[in-house]
Amino acid sequence: MLRYTLLRVLGAIPTLLLVIVLAFLMVHAAPGGPFDDERVLPADVEANIARAYHLDEPLPKQFVRYLSGLLQGDLGPSYRYRDYTVSELIGNSFPLSMQLGALAMALAIVLGVSAGTVAALKQDTYLDRLVMACSMTGISVPVFVFAPVLVLLFAVKLQWLPAGWSSATGGARLVLPVITLALPQVAYIARLTRASMIDVLGRDFIRTARAQGLGTMTVVRLHALKPAMLPVLSYIGPAVAAILTGSVIVEEIFGIPGLGQFFVRGALNRDYTLVLGIVVFYATLIVFLNLAVDILYGVIDPRVRYR
Amino acid sequence: MLRTMKSIRYLLLLAVFGLVAVYSCSGEPVDAGAVLQRGLPADPETLDQHKARSTQAADVLRDLGEGLVGYSPTGELVPAAAESWEVSEDGRTYTFHLRPEARWSNGDRVTSEHFVFAFRRLVTPATAAFYANMLADVVNAAGAVAGDVPAEKLGVEAVDDVTLVVRLERPTPYLLSLLTHPSTFPLHPASVAEHGDSFARPGTLISNGAFTLEAWVPGSALALRRNEKYWNDAATALDGVNYHVVVQDAAELNRYRAGELHITSTVPPDNFEELKVQFGDELRVAPYLGIYYYGFNLLKPPFKDNPELRQALSMAVDREQLATKVLGRGEVPAFSWVPPGVSSYKPTVMSFATLGREARENLARRLYKEAGYSDENPLRIEVRYNTSDTNKKIAAAVQSMWRNVLGVEATLVNEEFQVLLANMRDAEVTQVFRSSWMGDYNDAHTFLSVLQAGSAANMPRYANEEYESLMQRAASQVDDQRRRLYLEEAERVMLADHPVLPLYFFVSKHLVRPEVGGWGDNVLDYHYSQHLSLSATQ
Numbered sequence: 001m002l003r004y005t006l007l008r009v010l011g012a013i014p015t016l017l018l019v020i021v022l023a024f025l026m027v028h029a030a031p032g033g034p035f036d037d038e039r040v041l042p043a044d045v046e047a048n049i050a051r052a053y054h055l056d057e058p059l060p061k062q063f064v065r066y067l068s069g070l071l072q073g074d075l076g077p078s079y080r081y082r083d084y085t086v087s088e089l090i091g092n093s094f095p096l097s098m099q100l101g102a103l104a105m106a107l108a109i110v111l112g113v114s115a116g117t118v119a120a121l122k123q124d125t126y127l128d129r130l131v132m133a134c135s136m137t138g139i140s141v142p143v144f145v146f147a148p149v150l151v152l153l154f155a156v157k158l159q160w161l162p163a164g165w166s167s168a169t170g171g172a173r174l175v176l177p178v179i180t181l182a183l184p185q186v187a188y189i190a191r192l193t194r195a196s197m198i199d200v201l202g203r204d205f206i207r208t209a210r211a212q213g214l215g216t217m218t219v220v221r222l223h224a225l226k227p228a229m230l231p232v233l234s235y236i237g238p239a240v241a242a243i244l245t246g247s248v249i250v251e252e253i254f255g256i257p258g259l260g261q262f263f264v265r266g267a268l269n270r271d272y273t274l275v276l277g278i279v280v281f282y283a284t285l286i287v288f289l290n291l292a293v294d295i296l297y298g299v300i301d302p303r304v305r306y307r
Numbered sequence: 308m309l310r311t312m313k314s315i316r317y318l319l320l321l322a323v324f325g326l327v328a329v330y331s332c333s334g335e336p337v338d339a340g341a342v343l344q345r346g347l348p349a350d351p352e353t354l355d356q357h358k359a360r361s362t363q364a365a366d367v368l369r370d371l372g373e374g375l376v377g378y379s380p381t382g383e384l385v386p387a388a389a390e391s392w393e394v395s396e397d398g399r400t401y402t403f404h405l406r407p408e409a410r411w412s413n414g415d416r417v418t419s420e421h422f423v424f425a426f427r428r429l430v431t432p433a434t435a436a437f438y439a440n441m442l443a444d445v446v447n448a449a450g451a452v453a454g455d456v457p458a459e460k461l462g463v464e465a466v467d468d469v470t471l472v473v474r475l476e477r478p479t480p481y482l483l484s485l486l487t488h489p490s491t492f493p494l495h496p497a498s499v500a501e502h503g504d505s506f507a508r509p510g511t512l513i514s515n516g517a518f519t520l521e522a523w524v525p526g527s528a529l530a531l532r533r534n535e536k537y538w539n540d541a542a543t544a545l546d547g548v549n550y551h552v553v554v555q556d557a558a559e560l561n562r563y564r565a566g567e568l569h570i571t572s573t574v575p576p577d578n579f580e581e582l583k584v585q586f587g588d589e590l591r592v593a594p595y596l597g598i599y600y601y602g603f604n605l606l607k608p609p610f611k612d613n614p615e616l617r618q619a620l621s622m623a624v625d626r627e628q629l630a631t632k633v634l635g636r637g638e639v640p641a642f643s644w645v646p647p648g649v650s651s652y653k654p655t656v657m658s659f660a661t662l663g664r665e666a667r668e669n670l671a672r673r674l675y676k677e678a679g680y681s682d683e684n685p686l687r688i689e690v691r692y693n694t695s696d697t698n699k700k701i702a703a704a705v706q707s708m709w710r711n712v713l714g715v716e717a718t719l720v721n722e723e724f725q726v727l728l729a730n731m732r733d734a735e736v737t738q739v740f741r742s743s744w745m746g747d748y749n750d751a752h753t754f755l756s757v758l759q760a761g762s763a764a765n766m767p768r769y770a771n772e773e774y775e776s777l778m779q780r781a782a783s784q785v786d787d788q789r790r791r792l793y794l795e796e797a798e799r800v801m802l803a804d805h806p807v808l809p810l811y812f813f814v815s816k817h818l819v820r821p822e823v824g825g826w827g828d829n830v831l832d833y834h835y836s837q838h839l840s841l842s843a844t845q
Contacts, residue, residue, distance in 0.1 A: 032725025035437075037360070038742060040732070040763040044432075044453045045439045052435030081525050082353035083508050089525060148557070155565040163565040164553060165527050255553050255562075257526030265526075265554075270725055 005295065012287045016280070020070070023279040024063055027272045034079035034270040053079065066276070075277035080269045086277035089262055094281070097251070097258035101243045103178045108185035108239065113232065115186070116193025117220060123198060131190060138187030147180045147253045164255045177254045181247060185239050192235055197228040340546030341841045343823070346559045346572040347550040350525050354507040356489045357429050357436035362745070363572070367550060368489035370531055370836045371514040375403050375422070375471070376486045380838045382749070382829030384483050388417060388493065388515065389471070398478030398785035405469040410536040411495050412519045419465035421493040427451075427458040428499075429490055438490035441747075444479040478785045481750035488747065492516075517543045517837035527552055531836070544825070544840030563818050569841070570823060570834070574816040576697055579636050589818050592637040593828035594648050596746035597813035598754070600641070601690070601705070602767040604737045605806055609686060616678040616686070617805035620739075622659050622671035623712040624705055630811050633704045634697070637816075641809035644798055645754045648830040651791055652751040655799040657809075668712050675713045686715045691731075692741035693724040701810065702741070731766045742766055743813070749831060751794045752781075758801055769806035 035041070035049055050056040054065060069076055075086035119131040154176060155163035162173050200206065201224055209219050248260035259278060266274035351364030359368060377387035386392075389403040409417035429436050430451040442448045446462025462474035475482065485491060495513040502511045512520045517539070518531040529550040533543055551568065553559040556575040562568045574582060574590065583590055603610040603617050610617055626640035639647065643654035659667050680686045690706065692698040702719045709715035717739075722730065730737050744764070746753040756762055759778055760770045774797050781793035815832035824840040 030725070031723075031729040036725055036728045036732075038728065039360075039745075040766070041437065042440050042452075042763050044449075045437065046763070048432040048439065048452070048454075049435040049437070052433065080352055081350065082358050083355065083505060083523075084525060092524070093526065148561070151558075151561050151565075156561055159565060163567055164551065164558065164562045166549075166551065166567060252554060253558055255527060255551065255558060257524055257552075261526055268723075268725075 001295070005291070008291050008294070012291065015287060016283055019283040020067070020276070020280060021063075023276050024066065027267075027270070027275050028059060028062075030267075030270060032270055034272060036270070066273075070280065075280070076273040078266075078271055078274045080266065080271040080274065086273050089274060090259065090277060090281050093257055093259040093262050096256060097244075097247055097260060100174070100177055100181060100247055100250070100256065100258060101240070103174065104181035104185070104243055105236070105239065107178060107182040108189055109232075109236075111182070112186045112189025113193050113225075113229070115190040117197055117225070117228075119190065119194040120197035120201065121216065121220070128194075132194070135187035135190045138183050139191075143180055143184070143249050144253065146183060147176070147250060150176050150180060151253075165257070173254075177250050177256060180253075181243055181250050185242065188235065188239070189232055192231050193228065196231045197224060200224045200228045203227075341544065342547040342549060343545050343570070343836060343839060343841060344549050344551060344568045345570045345836070346553050346562070346568050347529070348552075348556075348559075348572045349554060350552050351529070354512060354520060354523075355504070356425075356492050356494070356507075357434050357438070359489065360437040365489050366833075367529060367531075368492070369516070369833065370518045370548060371512070371516045371520060372489060372492035373409075373516040373537075374486050374488070374492045375405075376483045378487055378829070378831065378833050378835070380825060380827030380829070380834070382827070382831055382833070384487070387487075388422075392483075396785075398480070399475045401473040401475070401482060402466075403471040403473070405471060406538055407469050408538045409515065410538060411513050411515050412534045412536050413495075413498075413513050414536050415495065415497075415513075416468070417493060417515050418468040419471035420468070421496060422471050423463050423465045424496045424499075425492065425494040426463045427461055428494065430461055431458045436490065438488065441485055441488055441490045444475050444477060444482065446474045446476055448476075477782050478790075480787055480790060481748055481752055484748035484750060517835075518548060521547070539837075543837050545836060548836045560818070563820075568818075569820045570826075571818040574636075574818060576634075576636065586818060589820060591815075591817045591819050591826065591828060593815050593832070594639060594646070594830055595813040595815040595832050596646055596649065596749065596753075596830045597743060598641055598644065598646055599638075599701075599741075599743045599810050599813060600644075601808040601810060602731075602737075602740050602742050603806060603808070604734050604740070605768045605770075606734050607738070609688065610738065613678060614804050615674045616680075617808070618659075619671045619674035619678065619713060620709060620715070621657070621805050621808045622667050622674070623715075624708050624808065624810070625664065626810060628708075629701065629704055633700050634811065637814045639812040639814070641811050644758070644802060644807065644809055645751045646746070646812040646830070649746070649751050649754075650749045651787060653791075653795060654751075655795055655802060657802050671712055675715075680713075680715075682714050686713070687718075688715065688738045689718045689720050689736075690739045690741070691720045691722055691727055691737055693727045694721045698741055705810075734766075734768060739808075740766065745813075746831070751791075751798070755794060755797055755801075758806060767806040769801070769804070771800065771804060774800050774804075 033055065041049065047056070054062060066076065077085050078089055081089060115131050115135070119128045122128050151163045154161045161175050165173055206219060206224055209223050247258060248264055250256070251258040251261040252264070262274060263278045266278065347363050347366070349361065349363055351359060351367050352361060353359050353364065354368060354371065356368050356372065359365065373388045375387060375389040377385050379385045388405055388409050390406045392401055392403045394401055405417065405419055411417055426442060428434050429442060430439055430448050432452065432454045439452045447456045447460045450456030451458045451461055464472045466472055473482070493515060498511060498513045499506045505511060509520050509522050514520065514534060517534055517537050519534045520529070521532045522530040531548040531550070533546050534540065537543065551562070553562060556573050559568065559571050559573070560575055563571050605611055626642070630638045630640045642656040642660035645652060645654040647654055659670065662670070690702050692702050699721065706717045706719060709717050727740065731740050731742065744754060744757055755778060757764045758769045759765065760775055777793050777797035777800060781790045781797065784790035784793065819826050822842045824842055825838045826834065
């Protein structure tokens, strides 16, 4: 297994290298540079700045410089946030995005599964239709519409919750962003749960359980929930992806200093090092998570052999 | 089995989410006392005054540091770190007398050596300062920036702890306003030496202004606290200032409405009339030293050597309509290049400014014909602008004015900002392009120098010997009145060539809560937090 892991890690290197090369070429191919502005710099000043940030060097040399820094774990200084290194910015913002994502995911699962189960049990009643109508709305209304409406209602009119990110508001600042992020997922999960729960409730083993005199809640809790969750579990992957991409908009609207915001701003500002750093970070994360999962398969399922 | 495996993969991802979420608890500061909450449109790039460039960085730096000279709330120059100064007869030597009681936030004295250190660092090529040319008129500054002369040769001298002498290559009447710019603030040499490039971060930044930097979460907020060592701390009303980074103006408005901000950095362009009604006196609109203009590419046909055509296009634009109907936020129609409100200067207006609309359009049509265009052979041009709602509205309005008055067939091309900048620099594909210029200091020079032949910001590539010579003559004048006449004449000469199509002058727009005291409108849109206060009434 050690040999397998080692081979996989070695195999990941060319993948990462390719990602880095492509990303490097792409950010540099975009017109303009990190220090271009309406307020054009005098030639001497511009030359000094290009020299200080090594932008006057030929591209291959810049790439080698970047790569050698990377090998030492140095993602370089940010061009836009000149007092911070890219590693610092990622280190500060990634946990926030994760926190947001995890809470939104948890909320989506709890609410979605409950709503879906209730709808399934009360199939074809008004309650069922209400739940399904709400979830249809949740799927249809985009985040950038939903977020300002929530802010207007809860922050501006009722003043229960903060409209933006501030250290003074503590945990309350998480509420609206998490709800905004979770809502479309609640809707999807509710629909999935309902469909699969209806399917499961019609199976023989449920009838058997009922025949033994078990109450509805007990049947659902002990027998139906587990098999009904399988489609929901498979949906978690796409949901995580949706939450990661959705967080860019949510972070921008609520002013949350998360990774998504830095990524978008970095691209617009031509902050080469920051954009590259985030790409490399995500690529590495995905490669190693996949590796970890593959290794875990073997632990769970002895039929998997490492070669 | 496969399904289970897939689920495991996602559960693992979820577990990672959860783990990180649990450990990420923030240790940000808690507010206490009278703390002003201000909006900021983006993060400062840095609080190293020499590597900073943006207006938002300058706003924060003006709260943290203090130069020799400062501004009052209404925009008059006032003594700051220097309590007085003298100017030599030839206007080329300034002697500043520093306040002996001036202190850094760590208690050290602010001495003239600290200014010399900062000025030299500003012009040193390795610093790569964006505003390295701020002191271009100081002896040897240009040579130092170019790397030809060591920075030690710069014409600044610390005679003793409280006396600083600045020697100039030529009389520079606007020197004092340059010395209000953060790039000319002093630096604490010991902390720069100790921390190197990271001296300007929370915990290491030693500042000499009314506030100190307590915390900075990039992408979110900066927290400033009262600098108790500041020489004029008794006059500071606030205990702290929090700058909240809010990129979207609509989001900023919501935060203001929710009571989270006392002052916004701007106001969304839409529904301005409604906002006026809703907020009344809280909405502050004031003239601002900035111009929004269209430039012509003078290196390529059809605009090369064709001032008549440029004039025709300029005359066909109804600026009043643009300012009141398309924008409607108090913007001023522009018939000059230098905005009104610049100190000791009266902008020259273009010849046709006084004509009525009909006469203007008739003359425009005549010039258009004379340039060889007609309904059968219309001028076909591209107008480039960077993507934004306001730019789009203006471009569409100008396009239709040109079509209605002259029959010009203009195509609108919107480009990402960096793409437009690159195109403007190359001057290959551009014909008409949108741009703007904001004054760095309150003097006509900051606008007129843009269109000088050697200026990197001269995007139309304007070149006129008479203009150059008038600018040169103005530069050598000690007498303010005569200098002013040369500058005004230079503007007249330039406007007659129509290298640019001035559209409107910007206004600054803020929402300011009634409990904020000490706010003053001024053309530079500088609002030092040290002048502001908070009253208890909500």
